[in-house]
Amino acid sequence: MEKMAQIKALSNQRGVAAIVVGVCLMMFLGFAALAVDLGYVMVTRNELQNVADAAALGATRQLGVIYEGLSYGQMPTYACDPAVLINVAREIAVKNGAGGKAVAINDSDVTIGRWNASTRVLTPTLIGPDAVRVRVRRDSSANGPISTFFAMIWRKDTVDVSAEATAALTAQSTAGPGGLPIPVGISRAWFENKSVFCNQPIKFYPTNSPEGCAGWHTYEDTPPNASQLRRILDGLREGSYAAPEATAGATQFEFVGGTIASDFPEMKALFDYCKTLDDGEIDQDRDPTTWTTAVVVYDSSDCTNPNKPTTVIGFSTVTITEVVEAPEKTILGRVVCDNIDEGRGGGGTYGTLGSIPGLVQ
Numbered sequence: 001m002e003k004m005a006q007i008k009a010l011s012n013q014r015g016v017a018a019i020v021v022g023v024c025l026m027m028f029l030g031f032a033a034l035a036v037d038l039g040y041v042m043v044t045r046n047e048l049q050n051v052a053d054a055a056a057l058g059a060t061r062q063l064g065v066i067y068e069g070l071s072y073g074q075m076p077t078y079a080c081d082p083a084v085l086i087n088v089a090r091e092i093a094v095k096n097g098a099g100g101k102a103v104a105i106n107d108s109d110v111t112i113g114r115w116n117a118s119t120r121v122l123t124p125t126l127i128g129p130d131a132v133r134v135r136v137r138r139d140s141s142a143n144g145p146i147s148t149f150f151a152m153i154w155r156k157d158t159v160d161v162s163a164e165a166t167a168a169l170t171a172q173s174t175a176g177p178g179g180l181p182i183p184v185g186i187s188r189a190w191f192e193n194k195s196v197f198c199n200q201p202i203k204f205y206p207t208n209s210p211e212g213c214a215g216w217h218t219y220e221d222t223p224p225n226a227s228q229l230r231r232i233l234d235g236l237r238e239g240s241y242a243a244p245e246a247t248a249g250a251t252q253f254e255f256v257g258g259t260i261a262s263d264f265p266e267m268k269a270l271f272d273y274c275k276t277l278d279d280g281e282i283d284q285d286r287d288p289t290t291w292t293t294a295v296v297v298y299d300s301s302d303c304t305n306p307n308k309p310t311t312v313i314g315f316s317t318v319t320i321t322e323v324v325e326a327p328e329k330t331i332l333g334r335v336v337c338d339n340i341d342e343g344r345g346g347g348g349t350y351g352t353l354g355s356i357p358g359l360v361q
Helices: 002-068 082-094 226-238 261-274
Strands: 110-116 121-124 131-138 161-168 184-187 201-203 214-216 252-254 291-298 309-324 330-336 340-344 353-356
Touching (some): 002 131, 082 131, 226 261, 261 309
Parallel strands (some): 340 353
Antiparallel strands (some): 110 121, 252 309, 291 309
């Protein structure tokens, strides 16, 4: 009897062991599914992200190329053909893959619009766009979901994976040597409400009024005074002075303060010389009566004309229409907001956009 009891107990233990082994095996398979399948999902998602990044950058660069061929007057009203940008995104995507499969992009997964750097929101529009968002997927709507290896034991045969990226034409980060051929800057306060001030007339007195939200500077030359400014204005006109390179957020220019009325004859002479250049560089328009050029945006929360070294935070395009010596002594023009210049972005919120995009989201 005792022997039979021992045999029965041993049999029970074997049964328990079998159950434990079965449970452990299921746990092992579960961990295997988690490790292998989750790893495969993450790798595929990273590959999809690379495709989305490349497609968004490529489509937005194509947008920049289009803008490079337009005049400033055409840029704000440019109506984008979405098929052009979608085709670029598709061509880039099909040359790449995710999870061992070439990637196709749905038309509905490409969003074209305007990017707001402050709110980080892309507003869809085909009129004057500056950004493209691309979503790539491996699911039932495009490219098919990815198959699992072990998770199918748990009746999870496939997994949907997607990624998206947004690229935009952002504010220029640098101005090269000679790229700022007028010693005037605009306060960032001018750009705080683009719906009011964008492309509106501005008086470069400079003064502290909202109409003249600007200031004289002498680049990096000291001391910043009327005599120094007069020397620079004459040198810019004669070709014996070149504006230094500037980097947004890093360069400081010496702002003069005040109206500096005594230097208006030299400013008038510079304007009269530059407005007829029509060379696409110093004078960026083709109108011999106006001067379109680049100026710095300086860091000030109001329209104060600073009288100290002040940080450059961006670069803006302006069209100067007239320089009046007497009695007003004003520089009349407008800030050109909705334009894109050939060059790299990556700058701050304010100023002219560059035609080479960057990833923003």
